[in-house]
Amino acid sequence: MEKTFLKTSRLNQFLETLRLFGELHGPTVSESGVHRFSQLHDPAELQLDYRRTQIPPKKYLLPFREEILHYASGSYSEGYAGAGDLVLFGVHSCDLEGIAYLDRVFLAEPVDTGYATRRSRLTLIGISCEPDDFCFCTEGMESSSCDLFLDAVADGFRLSSHSARGTALLTAAEQLLEEGPPPAPRPSGPRLLPQDPQLRFSEHPLWRRFASTCVSCGACSVCCPTCYCFDVREYPSLSGGGTRIREWDNCLFASHGEVAGANFRPDRLDRLRYRFLHKYCGFTPLQGITSCVGCGRCKEVCPVGIDLRELTAPPEREER
Amino acid sequence: MKKAQHTPHIPFAARLLERRDLSEDTTLFRIAPEEGALAELSSFVPGQFVQLSVPGAGEIPISPADLPAPDGTLELCVRRVGHVTELLHKQQTGARLGIRGPFGSGFPLREMAGRPVLLLAGGLGIAPLRSLLMHLLRQRSSYGEVTLMYGAKQPRLMLFREELTALAATGGLRLYLTVDFAPETSEGEYSCAIGLLPDLLKGFRFDAVNTYAAVCGPPPLYRCLVTDLERAGVAAERILLSLERRMRCGIGRCCHCALGQKLCCVDGPVFRASELKGIPEAL
Amino acid sequence: MRRMKLAITGLTACSGCQLTLLNCEDELPELLGHCELVYFPLAESGNVLDVQFDAAIVEGAVSTPKDLELLFKLRNASTHLVAYGTCALFGGVAAMNNRVSTRRELLRSVFGAGEKLPESFPPVPLANFVSVDAAVTGCPPEKQEIMELVVALAAGTLPPARSYPVCTECRSHENLCLLLEKRELCLGPVVQGGCNARCPATGIVCEGCRGPVREANVAQELELLLERGFGRDEIERRMSRFKPEWDYGKRS
Incomplete structure (x- = not known):
């Protein structure tokens, strides 16, 4: 052995x-x-x-x-x-x-x-x-x-x-x-299945609720193991040189989908849809791959208790 | 053996050779990229973009206004809108710049061969389409009828007007110019229509079944032109849209340019209207 | 290279922002190679006002006729006008009671009844009177941000825009979340970051000295704080410490 x-x-x-x-x-x-x-x-x-x-x-x-x-x-x-x-x-x-x-x-x-x-x-x-x-x-x-x-x-x-x-x-x-005995082989691989991209346009009432309660603090994406969007900025120096930096960016910020004179994701709802799409459906060339690894950080750090995964569950009947 | 690739985030050096003001806020910059960049730029397809660096201010995605000239120089048409373009506009000839690219996918030229091409440009949208136009006119016999409809807000904001009129005079190009609005002082100064691009398109008789349409302009223009073109009989697969997004990295990483599950910098900036169906944030 | 002509001054303020600039000892010698401090009364370095400035860096809120006169003079004489610090941008500490007491009451409480009161009006940001080309927020601003601005101006450009709330940097530095974990009155979610979350990093709540972040969900922050048992008055009092006017209904 x-x-x-x-x-x-x-x-x-x-x-x-x-x-x-x-x-x-x-x-x-x-x-x-x-x-x-x-x-x-x-x-x-x-x-x-x-x-x-x-x-x-x-x-x-x-x-x-x-x-x-x-x-x-x-x-x-x-x-x-x-x-x-x-x-x-x-x-x-x-x-x-x-x-x-x-x-x-x-x-x-x-x-x-x-x-x-x-x-x-x-x-x-x-x-x-x-x-x-x-x-x-x-x-x-x-x-x-x-x-x-x-x-x-x-x-x-x-x-x-x-x-x-x-x-x-x-x-x-x-x-x-x-x-000692070798560790029992355990299943490995992706934890969560990719979601249907069209779900981002679903009539689920949580979309509106999340959009109105999200404070855009950015914590969910800062703490996410697979969020990697970055901003690139350049700063000149007095000697005539300069430095270009990249810094974690966040799809929940208004500037994320901006171009000169327009914003392609002007509302928080658009930005939440973007987040859902990137996280659970993937972008080129990782389309169809969910990047959520189930660590639970986004849920734990959210000040208003948003859990995007609830969007994939059928809406709960409202108690009367 | 595969040549060692240049580290894609490091710009090559380039020099500003010449600048020509096209309007009060838009200038055509001719730049000379260093040798390393030339090798990469030689693969440029109209519709692709480059990342232009203005040292000290940063980088912006620009779709060149023409293919690289035989001497290796490149024409970039840039409007003064942000802090990077502002500093670019202050540069004098000889200034040092940086360039990376080309990136993304351009127009499907092979597929367009032999077909009529209708170019629809609004405002600064003429810049990316000009490289396609120049290509079509240089390879004139390989394509069907070439038509350009170009709309600007006002006569004085119309870019490349004289050049375009001269090209039309050679007979290789059908040219329709229009302005949204013409101040009285310019009466008789320009021969162009007054009205919006969709109005021009409405009165246009063409071989819709075989035509490829290439569209570039301000965001609101796309939706209405795509609808009109489809109504006229152009298949969504043959409506080619050159889209603008704020590409930061140019190589599919920073995620600012996502539209639906596609990235403008990798899958675009030229998209078929058919690819964008169901992506409301695309247009 | 031509040296950039600068005016640096303050209106109704504590001069703390200008002192921050003076405290950039490591950078100042090189900076002076690129800038001419034509007008900088606080540093007794130049007192000339009737020239054309490349940039005027103005601290403080506008609250007296003299403030206004100087501001107009600088605006007319400068290519770039920079709102420097929270007072210049949002009114700041001097404006915290704008909605609570009248100017007259406040002046009385300072100068005493029966005394001749100086002419003044409720402090407001520069942008209420003139157009502003660039801004550096903070009370006082971060050294790095003011240096970024001045160096960019010297290079003929402006620093790139960035906008994220205090929480973004705070979380990234792995500080304890005072709002969630300690249920304290922290304004992190609605306040402009860039300070490296200085206060929360030492266990002190964000009091909002850098003013609102662009996408501030003010209504939700208010709800969060009410849920934590703070009174509406207490919350509004805290929020108006550096900016008197908040739209408490704003969600986007």
Whole structure:
């Protein structure tokens, strides 16, 4: 039998081994009590029983704001600064699927330089989880979009490798591992089925209600593992040069569908329809693919309790 | 062996060679892109767009007003509307710019071969259609009758008027010009109709079954022209619309230019009217 | 290269915005290579008003005949007029009581009964009297935003527009949501971001110092706060701290 079992008592040593592969990050909690992925200086900071971090791991691949071009002495040059090796430990299946979706967007031709470099230096270590009331994933699914996956059982973790790097990790940690039965194969793959694009024009009364209560705070898309719309802006410098940046953008903002002299999504209802369409039906070339991974963040962070998925359920009869 | 691709978000350098004011707020800029850009631009199909950078201000999508000239220069017709175009309009010849592209899909030229083509341009919409027109006229024998109907708000806002009239005089182009409104001072100054484009179209007899129509103009124009063209007998598959959106990245990522499940920068900016059925936000 | 001629001044305000500009110590030396501070009374750097300015950067609300006179003078003499700071854009702190008390009552409470009261009217934004070409919001504005503006002006352009509420940056920085988690009177959803959510990042609610964001759903924010048990008066009081007039029925 293969050595694939890690006893809980050896987790800290295992984490130390992971540091050989890059800067170690994992789920922690901030002073104000917010769960987030951050650097693990001390294994004691690790919050393995976390439900979800406020911002998904996309922040490591697509920073909120990033310099993409520099302009100096007459020409533009690559502005992206480069990346170091990073090991992200303790990622739930939904977030792994989120990264797999972003990969399809940013690693497709023409490849996005910044994303591709950061992605190639990112080692992903998944972990099984317990869903809560906000989650809407299919329970029991396990994402294979990672290098190594840890299935938590009573006294430890069953490890399964999903890449050459995962196998290298297992080899490096060999002396910490024990023989154990291989993890039971679990179904993997997309969690939610794509929706019918025409649903965005449905007569469902929730459309109007959502449009009137949405505060356009942008939290749902900021916190979504697969929202990646970005704005591009350029700032001159005094030396005659300039910097072009890209920054997370949001389809719920009025400026998103604007052109000079017109707005193709002038109302919040149009913008909610756009969001539904992108999230659950997909755009070229990912048409027909839902990008919702069921992490539950949008529902948890929405100040007015909007859950777009309710639009796909038949309207409830009003109580009389 | 496949040539190493240029990183698509980095613009090539280009120089402003010449500028010609076409109206009070619209100027034709002739630019000379550096060698690397020329190789990519050589594949340009009328209707495609490029991303023009004005250093310090940013980037804007522009559909060139003509195919790249044999000397590699490119004509871009730009109206002063935002902070990027504002800075572009302040540039003097010799200024350094940036260019990426071409991006998107252009007009289906192969399919249009041998057929009559009706171009309908409103306002600045003449710019993208001019590259198609120039192509049609250069390959005149490969196409059927070529007709341009061009409407501007006022005579002084009509772009390329003299050039278009000269082209019409060669006999290769049927030209109809119209203005929404003509101030009294210009009486007799221009020979053009007064009225809207759809009015011009109403009185026009043509081979609707075989004709390809190419439309570009301000947003409200499309809906009414598509209806009129279909009513006249032009199939929606042969009504080609060049749409405007705020393409930020040009390569299908930033998602600002989505219409329905399509992205204007990848699937467009030229769409068939038939593709846009059921997408109310498209037009 | 020709140096850009600048006027920097304040109307009815605390001069905090101008001080923010003066506090850009790292950038000022290079900036001065590109700008000529023709009129900047606060910094005692130039006092000349009768020239043509490339830009006038004006702090403060308009509340006296003198304010108005200076504003008109600058508008006429400048290619670009910049509304600098929340007072210039929305009336600001000086205007918070515009809807509560009359000007006369307020002047009395400051100068005392029986004293000769200075001539003044309720403070209003610059745009009530003149056209404004560019704006930098904030009380005070972020250093970075004012530098972006001045540098863009020097380069012959304006900084690109951006518009998102405080929540966008606040969530992206993984702060605790004070509105949802602590049920506090936070104005994040309706207030213009760009401040990196400075206050919520330290556990203090957004008090709205940057004014309303473009797509502010004011009616829903009001409902949210009422649901959390705050009184209508308290909410309106807080909301008018930096901008006296809100359309509480606005949803889009």
